[in-house]
Amino acid sequence: MASGFPWLTALIVLPLVGAAVVWALPSSARTHVRLVALGFALAELLLGVGALLAFDTADSATHQLTEVQSWIPAFGVSYAVGVDGVGLSLVLLSVLLVPLVVLAAWREQGGDTGRLRHYLALVLVLETFMVAVFAARDVFLFYVLFEAMLIPVYFMIGAFGGAHRRYAAVKFLLFSLAGGLIMLVGVIALYLQGPGGADGFLVDNLTGLDLPVTTERWLFVAFFLAFAIKAPMFPVHTWLPDAAEQAPAGTSTLLVGVLDKVGTFGMLTLCLPLFPNASRWAAPVVIVLAVVSILYGALLAIGQKDLMRLIAYTSVSHFGFIVLGIFAFTSTAVSGSSFYMVNHGLSTGALFLLAGFLVARRGSQQIADFGGLQKVTPVLAGTFLVVGLSALSLPGLSTFVSEFLVLVGTFARNEAAALVSVVAVVLAALYVLLTYQRVFTGPVRDELATAPDLSGRERWVVAPLIGLMLVLGFYPAPALDLVREPAVTTVDQVGAGDLPTTTTAVATDEGNDK
Template identity: 60%
Template sequence: MPWLSTLMAVPVLGAVGVSLVKNDKLAKQVALAVSLVVLALTVVMATRFDPASAERFQFAEVHQWIPRFGVHYGVGVDGIALVLIALSALLVPIVILASWHDADGTGAAAPPKRSVRTYFALLLVLEAMMIGVFAATDVFLFYVFFEAMLIPMYFMIGSYGGVQRSYAAVKFLLYSLFGGLLMLVAVIALYVVAEKNTFMFPELIGAIQDPGTQKWLFLGFFIAFAVKAPLWPFHTWLPDAAAQAPAGAAVLLVGVLDKVGTYGMLRFCLELFPEASKFFTPLVIVLAVVGIVYGAIVAIGQTDMKRLIAYTSISHFGFIALGVFAMTKDAGAGATLYMVNHGFSTGALFLIAGFLIYRRGSSRIADYGGVQKVSPVLAGTFLIAGLSGLSLPGLSTFVSEFMVLMGSYERYKVAAIIAASGVVLAAIYILWMYQRTMNGPTAESVKGFTDLNARERWVVGPLVALLIVFGFFPKPMLDVINPAVDKTLSSVHVTPFTPAVAEKKGAGQ
């Protein structure tokens, strides 16, 4: 069975069906049903994945697309791609259920420009693009999905977002197109210089031997991925886009789309340009550490909930980039695990913030206070999601952040120590936001709040459960991720790190 093609085809066909339905409620139900089918297919596919397989990519499909230029429809997954596809398939039905009234215009600061059916069709199209970008094993096909993802997200922000949605959507599009243009130039140059007459990723590994050429091509790919991630200082589009996007769209933007940047660094930058990656590692480590500290400090001063969460994500993406370029097994596995756990954590934060905004009609932190007294379940889930944002032990984000810091410390002690300060700063911005919104005297505008209803509990419940389960038992995910990280590092020709103490002990014996 062509698993990956099916996973992409089902949401596309579902989007067509949603757009043809005349009743808005039925359109929502069809979209939710389609997304649940995709999730079920993903679960079945994941059970058939063999982490110990000698094959680099499983469920592979390769078909000629543009034979003249060696372009193929090539898809396949390793452990890294599989967990990110699973994240996408899980978040989409949750987002659809959470966004049940996002396109209705109920309580919105600005009325939607397009229909309800269009919004849910765009969500399904975006799901197909997200699965495609992680599954692509042809570099040109990856670029196509990399750029195509912009279209549905641009319309979701620009047509269903807040008052400044047009500005935020255009800024998001321009930044992404700039990065994509650089990547296109690098993709074409890679094809020409490699002289392999193919864009298939496995065949391009090791094709570029000249260090100078590697450096230029690395920069073309890396800047595009740094904009997408976003890594400091390419981050300025994210706070505006996340603040103006509907809560559900913000979850997919920060929880999945931005992971394409860090995934690209791990998949393409390291393996296609290993020597250039080692050359630029000190620079990337500095950018990552600055992003960790900068994002956390700026988050502390935010007065808008969604902008605060966006800046926390800039800090988190610094941790992920640090783990990728530390080039140790623990750091690489931790960075991949961080991509998934960040999707759970930030997804929960954005969705609960969206529930608050729907009730109050404002995203300003100062407009809340004492929510815990009138909506205890909402406040409790917000606390758990917030604690996951500061990587509290017992929650899944702690495992990934700990692995990144320990793995990075093996090679870059100073960077890891400075990055650890982000944990302290995270406690400040998360707990301060919780205190100002949930504790204290109950604000007049909050007294009429209702607690989470059944639909909203079904939205938040799975994310909270996953944060707790993988906090205590991350082994199933790590068993899938570790072999893929090992193969990636072997392609970069990185030798396992041996601590100096162990070396001395071995010499003494």
């Protein structure tokens, strides 16, 4: 469904314009640099709200706000954008987190306005690619954006990170490029199997192809491996802890909160519809890897000494849940995974931002260097606890809803995988509560005796995220309305046959009563 106003193009272009303006400002204009970056980020958020209002939620399985223009007709490449409910949810997550990251970075870079200007401009450039990749409906365009995102992230880690930032940035780049090159082979091979022509790379034209069995399986592997690295899944996850440890907190927020969702988003919107038979063939192995990721990430998180690495390993576990739900092939599990992508961005993004505030007060990321902060900074302690409880999926907070849907939907298809994955709920309680105990309880360390509590600016950073966790925890219907119908459509495309679950049965009974 097309729209009169080019909402998605506007959302793609505006941050790029903002980055150019920020770079054009003189280094001496520190206040202007921050205000201009924040102004463009907030304007982008308002555009996102406008796109949401223009989107027909009742038809969320259909790609809307579409625009299709020939880009490289000789090669069948188009500028084609459009979003269904899942894509729109991730676009909204992107435009929400960026102004919070800008606000959190207000006093970073040691007062060096030149460095701050470059950092904030890179954040805005990254926002352009994040929005564009979730809206891309041309496979080649998706690939270009998939790779282009690496450029700003590489510099955000390598130029602004910790002592070993170059190692972490290069490792991130090499892993991502390796996956991307394999995916490029798959993209070209898929085009050769398709109808060709000026719109030969359009997702709609490549869906439903009658591919030879072996060809389809190899194409699935090429796409899936790139997405598994990006997600990240065990055993191709090892770049993430190093990147999260060395990157600034805001970079980790966008990297783990949004960019890594490109992996699971690609599995859901490309792997399953384009290669349905191969997806069913690979599902048993993928589910095993997902369960391993869930338990492995949770266990390693418990033993971490670095706060940022701990959060990174919790994300490996959470992404395992998302992949598990996608390959369970039930509409309940798939809608839970789609909702989980949003909720993980909220909770993990907030955790990284709060961890950044902690590091700024102590000058260290080592958990052992903290202690007793709840007596000195009660607001910081309270917000960290609430966000941590969201990460462990406490009922009443939004992550619980998505994790519950994933487990219930998976149980209908694979009882063993669901039951083993439940162990991670206990492990999550351990890594969250033990971390809180080590950082905030006990005697106050001398170095933290005069640590300031959250400032007004810092409270504005975390308050919207906590507010959304609470609202979507008690009333998730608006978000679920966006992802429910796309989940049903995806399961139909895979041809695995949807299975009834307790939640879907209750919903059906309520509908019949009405």
